[in-house]
Each structure stands twice: as C-alpha cells, then as structure tokens.
Amino acid sequence: MHRPPTAEAEVAEELAAVRPGLVPRYSAELPGARAAVLTRLWRALTHEPFPWLTDRTAGPDEVTLRLADGRRLRGPRPDPYATTAYVTAVRLDDVSYDDPARLMTDLVVPHATDFAAELGHSVASLALSRAGQDQPRPTGWPREDWEWEQRVVDGHPYHPGCRARPGFSVAEQLAYGPEHRPLVRLGLLPVTAGECLVTGVWPDELLDGGRLLLPVHPWQAEHVLKRTCDTGLDARPLMSLRTLAVPDGGPHVKTALSARLTSSVRDISGYSIRLSATLSEFARTLAARLDGLLHVTRTLGAATAHSPDLAAVLRESPQAHVTPGSGERVVPVAALPATGLPDSPAWLAEFARLALTVGLRLLDLGVALEAHGQNLLVVLSPAGAPLRLVYRDLADIRVSPARLARHGIPVPELTGRIVTDDETTLRRKLFGSLVAGALAGTAGSAAALGGALESAVRELPRTPDLTALREQPLPAKALTLMRLSPGTPGDQWTALPNPLR
Structure with a gap:
C-alpha cells in the first residue's frame, strides 16, 4: 500500500530547493527531534486523563499503560518536569516506536490521525529549527531584549506540538521563525478609521489622514487577507512568532496570525481589543501594590477592523522597565536556560522565591496571571541576580471581583471569560502557568523544581493559596488531551505529582 510522504520527507524536499546546504544538518537533527517530541508525548500519555487508557502501572524504571482494547504501552518512568x-x-x-507520529497513528484512538500529522510537523520543524543553528550563535549578554527570544530553539518545553507549524512552508519558517533570526517586513494596511474599533492611543506614525495603518504579518497578508501592502515596518519576531519587536526601542507589535501554532489559531478577538486599555491600566495600578517587584508592560493602542483576522496590539517593550545605565537585562523566563543561570540551585531558589511572592500576592489581591515562560520576564542584575519581574500580554489573565472587594480594590469594568471567583479556576491559571510551566521549565527536573520550591515557600506568608500549592497535586493543562478533543472548548486539566510532597 502506498503511504503518503511524511512531514520529515516533505520538509527535506522543500529544504533541498531553498537551502540545499542545510539538508545534511537537518537530517542529522531528526533523531534528536523525534526523541524530544516523543518525550513530551510520553509525559502526556502517562499523566493526562485519556478515556481510552484504563490503567497505569508504575515500576521502578518503567510504566505500563493499558488501553481499553487490551493493548499495553510501555516506556521509561517519566519525570513530568x-x-x-x-x-x-x-x-x-x-x-518498538521511536517516531511519535507513527505511534499516535497506530494507537488508533479518536482524532489520532490529525494529531499524528501535527506531531510529524512538530518533529520536522524542530529538526529544521535546530539545523538552522548552523551559524555560530551569539554569546554573552544581548543588547536588545528580543535577542534572548531568538535563543529559544525548541519551543514549548512540554507540548508535543512544540514546533508544529502546519501551513508554513520551509521558506516561510526560515523567513519568520525567531530561532532563524530574521528581520521581518510587516505590512501596513490602510483601513478607514470609522471602520475600526480602537482602544488606547493609536500612534501618529501609524495614521494616514482618516485611515489607520494596521500592522499585518506577511504570512497573514498572503494566505488569509490575500492582500499586498504598499508600505511596511521592519521588526524582529519574538517567541510567539506573531508578536514582533520594532528595533531601537520601538514597541512590540502583536499581529493576527490565523494559523495553528502549537495549539491555537492565533487571531485577535474583538473582545480582547475592547478590554485591552482597561486591563492595561488596571494591571499597572495593581502591580504598584507589590513594592516594585512587578512591572506590567503598557498597552499603547489596540485596533481591529472588526475581524479577528485583521487586528493588532501595540505594547511597550519590556526594556522600558530596565534602569538605564545600570547594566540590568530583562530576559523572558523561557530563555533563562540559555543564560546558564539555572545551573545554580541557590539561583533557582532565589528566582522561585521572587516569582511565587509576586504570583501569590497578586492572586490574593484578585488577579491570576498566565505566567508562562513567554509572558513572564525577569530583570537580572549585571551579576545575574533576579531583581524583579515584568509581565506582558494580559489577554488570558483571570480577575476575581470578590477578592478585589475583600481588599477594597475597585472592580474594573470587565466582562466575559476573564472574570471569575472560582477558586479552582484562579489557582489553576496561576499554578499551571507559573509553577508547572515557567518554574518547572527553568528547573528542568522534578528534583530541581522541588528543591527550589521547598526553599522558596519557607519564607512566604501562609495563605490558603499557598496551602493549596503545598498540599494538593499540581495542576497543568492537559495539552495533548485538548488536541485530541477538538469538540471540547476551553482548557482541560490534569494533576501532576506535587514536587513539594
């Protein structure tokens, strides 16, 4: 029976046409990329609540999973962190399977075929990303904050679709992926101001008489809008790919990108545009209560032509929160492993103490941050000590009116999914992103994470939220279950072993 070409083969064929000199390096990177994606998939299979898995049996070195049809799946005892x-x-x-896409296909579970294709894309794109590091990478401390983001090559540390970019050709990945260090020309699409919803202050340089010049990602312009733009703006892509930094201290531009990257289609809803100015001012006011330990990047302006496919948000650069002339650097948490600093248990404990202090104090006040490694940044001293945090992108935080009222804080005019008083939802949002995400990804293992948390929590106030963090299983998004449940909206969750127990 004829099998269609795999994503690995398709990428190799395209690469031979656009960058033939990179093909040998790409081929050499494939086994490691398969192992990286398979490791993420195995973590999911051993910890997420799939309805077609009926039993998990853990031995000293191996875990056996029993499928509903009686088959058994065996692999090494996992470290979920x-x-x-x-x-x-x-x-x-x-x-035996070393290919995660082939394994998922042969499991023959609901929606496995589509997800297997995503895993194939993830392996191929990850190998391409690693192969793209064939040139000497910069060393030392970058001058610009966005340069750190280019050093994150492997994407999400726990999602099997860590590098899945279906819909992007090899040429487009090389042209737009931050790990390939490109300069991207954003289009500026003129739209009549009266046809747009605008919040905040739209900058004069992006106005043309009675028209707004909306920044448009070139992939979006070509594949979705089917438009060309006469004018443009050069920018550097950040980890999220659709958000780009304008050089020389310019703003960060979040663009609509209607492609599935990792898990989600990256458009910008009218809901988030409407709330952006209110959320920005509210978050900055609340952060002022944290004794200088947290800064929130300001949303300068947001606009949409009443379409999630044509919208943009302008944010100040995190560099604005570095003391000029001090030698400080601001680093996204996902890029911390590139600094070499997490190798020190003392440094990791100090960073965990700072992050938990900020996250838990803000949660007690009434805001749960989506503090994963992209949204959360840390300001480092010239010697590398963690000084304070910077947070960006407020679109997925949660706000509790009841907690705000308990502290006498005026409740902002917010509606929709952001607003909730549910304790489980609030704690999942913070613990799942900050502890099971940012801190775990920085620590790199259960032992290192547990040691850092144990040291950090000794000095924190004993609140009900801290008690839940110490005593209950650690919530984490069930990332693979979500991809295998296309009819189930919203986040789904699993419980990981608590590294503090």
Whole structure:
C-alpha cells in the first residue's frame, strides 16, 4: 500500500530547493527531534486523563499503560518536569516506536490521525529549527531584549506540538521563525478609521489622514487577507512568532496570525481589543501594590477592523522597565536556560522565591496571571541576580471581583471569560502557568523544581493559596488531551505529582 510522504520527507524536499546546504544538518537533527517530541508525548500519555487508557502501572524504571482494547504501552518512568529528551523509544505490545507520529497513528484512538500529522510537523520543524543553528550563535549578554527570544530553539518545553507549524512552508519558517533570526517586513494596511474599533492611543506614525495603518504579518497578508501592502515596518519576531519587536526601542507589535501554532489559531478577538486599555491600566495600578517587584508592560493602542483576522496590539517593550545605565537585562523566563543561570540551585531558589511572592500576592489581591515562560520576564542584575519581574500580554489573565472587594480594590469594568471567583479556576491559571510551566521549565527536573520550591515557600506568608500549592497535586493543562478533543472548548486539566510532597 502506498503511504503518503511524511512531514520529515516533505520538509527535506522543500529544504533541498531553498537551502540545499542545510539538508545534511537537518537530517542529522531528526533523531534528536523525534526523541524530544516523543518525550513530551510520553509525559502526556502517562499523566493526562485519556478515556481510552484504563490503567497505569508504575515500576521502578518503567510504566505500563493499558488501553481499553487490551493493548499495553510501555516506556521509561517519566519525570513530568524534565526538559531533556530522555525517551528514545516506547513499546506498543511487541513493537518498538521511536517516531511519535507513527505511534499516535497506530494507537488508533479518536482524532489520532490529525494529531499524528501535527506531531510529524512538530518533529520536522524542530529538526529544521535546530539545523538552522548552523551559524555560530551569539554569546554573552544581548543588547536588545528580543535577542534572548531568538535563543529559544525548541519551543514549548512540554507540548508535543512544540514546533508544529502546519501551513508554513520551509521558506516561510526560515523567513519568520525567531530561532532563524530574521528581520521581518510587516505590512501596513490602510483601513478607514470609522471602520475600526480602537482602544488606547493609536500612534501618529501609524495614521494616514482618516485611515489607520494596521500592522499585518506577511504570512497573514498572503494566505488569509490575500492582500499586498504598499508600505511596511521592519521588526524582529519574538517567541510567539506573531508578536514582533520594532528595533531601537520601538514597541512590540502583536499581529493576527490565523494559523495553528502549537495549539491555537492565533487571531485577535474583538473582545480582547475592547478590554485591552482597561486591563492595561488596571494591571499597572495593581502591580504598584507589590513594592516594585512587578512591572506590567503598557498597552499603547489596540485596533481591529472588526475581524479577528485583521487586528493588532501595540505594547511597550519590556526594556522600558530596565534602569538605564545600570547594566540590568530583562530576559523572558523561557530563555533563562540559555543564560546558564539555572545551573545554580541557590539561583533557582532565589528566582522561585521572587516569582511565587509576586504570583501569590497578586492572586490574593484578585488577579491570576498566565505566567508562562513567554509572558513572564525577569530583570537580572549585571551579576545575574533576579531583581524583579515584568509581565506582558494580559489577554488570558483571570480577575476575581470578590477578592478585589475583600481588599477594597475597585472592580474594573470587565466582562466575559476573564472574570471569575472560582477558586479552582484562579489557582489553576496561576499554578499551571507559573509553577508547572515557567518554574518547572527553568528547573528542568522534578528534583530541581522541588528543591527550589521547598526553599522558596519557607519564607512566604501562609495563605490558603499557598496551602493549596503545598498540599494538593499540581495542576497543568492537559495539552495533548485538548488536541485530541477538538469538540471540547476551553482548557482541560490534569494533576501532576506535587514536587513539594
């Protein structure tokens, strides 16, 4: 039976046409990319609540999963917080698999075929990303904050779709992926001001008489809007790919990008545009209560032509919160492993103490941050000590009117999914992003994470939220279950072993 070409083969064929000199390096990177994605997939299979898995049996070195049809899947005992690729193969009955896409196909569970295709894209794109590091990478401390983001090559540390970019050709990945260090020309699409919803202050340089010049990602312009733009703006892509930094201290521009990257289609809703100015001012006011430990990047302006496919948000650069001339640097948490600083347990404990102090104090006041490694940044002293945090992108925080009222804080005019008083929802939002995400990804293992948390929590006020963090399983998004449940809206969750227990 004829099998269609795999994503790995398709990328190799395209790469031979656009960058033939990179093909040998790409081929050499494929085994490591398969192991990296398989490790993430195995973490999901051993910890997420799939309805077609009926039993998990853990031995000293191996875990056995029983499928509903009686088959058995065996692999190494997992560390749910590991960020290194340690799973090179698993066995489904008597067959060994080192390819996560082939494994998912042969599991024959609901929606496995589509997800297997995503895993294939993730492997191929990850190998391409690693192969793209064939030129000497910059060393030392970058001058610009966005340069750190280019050093994050592997994407999400725990999502099997860490580098899935379906819909992007090889040429487009090389042209737009931050790990390939490109300069991207954003289009400026003129739209009549009266046809747009605008919040905040739209800058004069992006006005043309009675028209707004909306920044448009070139992929979006070509594939979705089917438009060309006569004028443009040069910018550097950040980790999220659709958000770009204008050089020389310019703003960060969040663009609509209607492609599925990792998990989600990256458009910008009218809901987030309407709330952006209110959220920005509210968050900055609340952050002022934290004794200088947290700064929130200001939303300068947001606009949409009443379409999620044509919208943009302008934010100040995190560099605005670095003391001029001090030698400080602001680094996205996801890029911290590139600094080498997490190798010190003392440094990791100090960083965990800072992050938990900020996150738990803000949660007690009434705001749960989506503090994952992209949204959360840390300001480092010239010697590398963590001084304070910077947070960006407020679109997915949660706000509790009841908690705000308890502290006498005026409740902002907010509606929709952001507003909730549900304790579980609030704690999941913070703990799942900050502890199971940013801190775990920085620590790189359960042992390192547990040690850092144990040291940090000793000095924190004993609140009900801290008690929940110490005593209950750690919530984390069930990222693979969500991809295998396309009919279920919203986040789904799992519980990971608490590294503090």
